[in-house]
Amino acid sequence: MTIVSKLPDISTNIFTVMSALATEHKAVNLGQGFPDFPMNQDLIGLVEKSMRSGYNQYSPMQGYLPLREVLSKKIHSLYGTSVSPDSQITVTPGGTYGIYTSLTALLRPGDEVIIFEPAYDSYIPNVVVNGATPVLINLQFPEYKIDWEEVKRKITPRTKLIMLNSPHNPTGSILKEEDINQLRSLVAGTGIYILSDEVYEHLIYDNAPHCSMLRYPDLFERSFVCFSFGKIYHCTGWKLGYVVSSPSLMKEFRKLHQFNCFACHTPSQVALSSFLENKEAYLGLGSFMQQKRDYFISLMKDTKFDLLDSKGSYFICATYNRISDEKDSDFAIRITKEFGVATIPVSAFYQAGTDNKVIRFCFAKKEDTLEKAVEKLRKIG
Ligand code: PMP
Ligand code: GLN
Numbered sequence: 001m002t003i004v005s006k007l008p009d010i011s012t013n014i015f016t017v018m019s020a021l022a023t024e025h026k027a028v029n030l031g032q033g034f035p036d037f038p039m040n041q042d043l044i045g046l047v048e049k050s051m052r053s054g055y056n057q058y059s060p061m062q063g064y065l066p067l068r069e070v071l072s073k074k075i076h077s078l079y080g081t082s083v084s085p086d087s088q089i090t091v092t093p094g095g096t097y098g099i100y101t102s103l104t105a106l107l108r109p110g111d112e113v114i115i116f117e118p119a120y121d122s123y124i125p126n127v128v129v130n131g132a133t134p135v136l137i138n139l140q141f142p143e144y145k146i147d148w149e150e151v152k153r154k155i156t157p158r159t160k161l162i163m164l165n166s167p168h169n170p171t172g173s174i175l176k177e178e179d180i181n182q183l184r185s186l187v188a189g190t191g192i193y194i195l196s197d198e199v200y201e202h203l204i205y206d207n208a209p210h211c212s213m214l215r216y217p218d219l220f221e222r223s224f225v226c227f228s229f230g231k232i233y234h235c236t237g238w239k240l241g242y243v244v245s246s247p248s249l250m251k252e253f254r255k256l257h258q259f260n261c262f263a264c265h266t267p268s269q270v271a272l273s274s275f276l277e278n279k280e281a282y283l284g285l286g287s288f289m290q291q292k293r294d295y296f297i298s299l300m301k302d303t304k305f306d307l308l309d310s311k312g313s314y315f316i317c318a319t320y321n322r323i324s325d326e327k328d329s330d331f332a333i334r335i336t337k338e339f340g341v342a343t344i345p346v347s348a349f350y351q352a353g354t355d356n357k358v359i360r361f362c363f364a365k366k367e368d369t370l371e372k373a374v375e376k377l378r379k380i381g
Contacts, residue, residue: 006129013121014348021333022342028373031332031342033169033314035364039234040281046271055270061258063091063242064269070276071242077279079214087247090257091264094239095199095228100126101260102195102224102243103161105252107132111160116146118349120169120197132160134351141356142308142319144171148182155186161193166211167200167312170349170360174204174311175211184218193249194219199228199241202285204312205293214244221246224253229272231314232285234364240268289314289364296363299374304381314364317346319357323381328355339376 018031029036062068068085075083083089092098099122107113109131115123116139127134135154140147151162162183166175187194196213204210213223228241243253275281293310300307304323310316324331328345336342346358363370 007125010125014344015121018332018336018342018344021336025337025340025342027336027340027342028369028376029342030361030363030365030369030373031336031344033231033362033364034236035234035314036369037234037366040275043233043235043271043275043281046275047267050267050270053270055266057266058263059091059266059269061263062086062254063089063264064266064273067091067269067273067276068242070273071244074276074279074282075214075244078210079212081214081217081220083214083244084247088250089242089244090250090254091240091242091269092226092257093241093261093264094230095197095226095241096122097239097261098224098226098228098241098243099123099195099197101253101256102226102245102249103127103132104130105249105256106161106193106224108160110158112156112158113160114151114154114162116163116165117351117354118144118170118346119163120165121349123163124351133158135159136351138350138354139168139171139173144168144173144308146175146179146182148179148186151182152186155190155192159190159192161195162187163195163197164213165197167204169200169313170315170344170346171308171317172310172313172315174208177211180211180216180219184216187222188218192222194223196223196225198225199231200313201227202232202282203289203314204286205290206311208311210312224249229268232282233272233275238265238268240264240272292363292365292367292370295367296361296370296374299370300377303374303377305377308358314362315360316363317358317360320359320381321357325357328357328359331357332359335377335380339380341373341376 015032022029068089072085103126107130111132113127225244230236230238305318308317332345343359347353347355
């Protein structure tokens with residue numbers, strides 16, 4: 001028996017492909033976005049403590065209440081917005097799940113969804129599987145800025161949602177106040193919703209503010225805002241995150257969540273609820289990761305790659321025009337095999353495979369890993 005695929009054009013995602021190639025060729029893996037340094041040992045200790053203290057049964061469907069309470073306090077202190085732990089926050093098995101569930105709660109066949117490319121790989125399939133239509137807009141290369149005039153032109157009576165991601169994967173660009181102003185005037189008085197993927201929330205550099213949808217009441221009332229503990233606390237394998245929205249949007253979100261996941265890993269939630277009482281747990285994350293970005297930039301000066309700007313996230317992109325005019329996917333595969341460094345070709349984040357000859361490096365790595373990688377990259381070209 002076979003099934004008629006709901007996603008006929010989708011193959012194995014690029015992160016899996018490049019990580020497998022890295023393993024096969026024993027390459028340094030600066031491709032898939034995950035840290036190779038240990039996560040916080042206190043947080044590990046807290047998980048162990050919660051398991052030994054007996055927190056091993058289902059948590060509430062919405063998430064462990066003290067965790068939702070500490071998240072609500074954190075949101076208030078960072079963004080000045082009051083959100084109810086009871087009706088506006090749900091703990092999820094990762095950011096990807098939060099995005100998918102939000103989209104599934106909202107979208108109906110025929111709806112149009114504005115997606116900026118390059119786009120994180122799950123967005124388009126998530127929209128398509130819900131019968132909706134992605135309306136694709138390229139971020140302006142090489143700054144990867146939003147062209148708001150184009151957004152205006154692409155809005156139709158069917159536009160249901162705009163998807164945002166700041167700090168942005170794969171480019172490291174961030175939304176600025178001027179973007180927020182454009183967005184505000186564009187959606188005011190319309191029925192357009194927003195999905196804001198903020199999984200790199202604290203990983204923002206050079207003292208730039210994070211323009212979270214949680215800051216702006218008029219935008220937040222129409223938003224699902226998605227977060228990931230895994231990305232922020234260097235434990236991507238935990239697959240734990242949360243979604244914040246208005247009570248009415250969250251009510252619909254939870255109708256799906258209770259039958260798809262029901263509840264997330266209890267000991268990790270208990271651990272995070274006490275870990276997050278200490279603001280240092282998140283306030284220092286940006287400068288910690290910025291040091292890695294800056295170290296990688298300084299090492300890369302001796303190579304023939306030209307780095308683009310990265311203002312946030314785990315990632316920095318580079319062009320390689322001084323080395324080759326190969327397609328980015330061919331180039332990324334070749335340097336994995338021949339030089340032993342795996343990266344991600346940015347064309348993989350465009351449905352049409354748009355190739356600006358850019359590859360993405362993940363700098364969320366030990367200094368030693370970055371040094372080993374760059375030693376190999378110096379030999380190219
Ligand atoms: N959105 C973006 C932009 C990401 O880079 C990631 C990381 N994989 C996610 C969502 C998903 O996060 P998680 O691993 O918590 O599902
Ligand atoms: N977010 C990670 C990246 O962009 C990987 C997530 C995944 O492997 N699906 O590399």
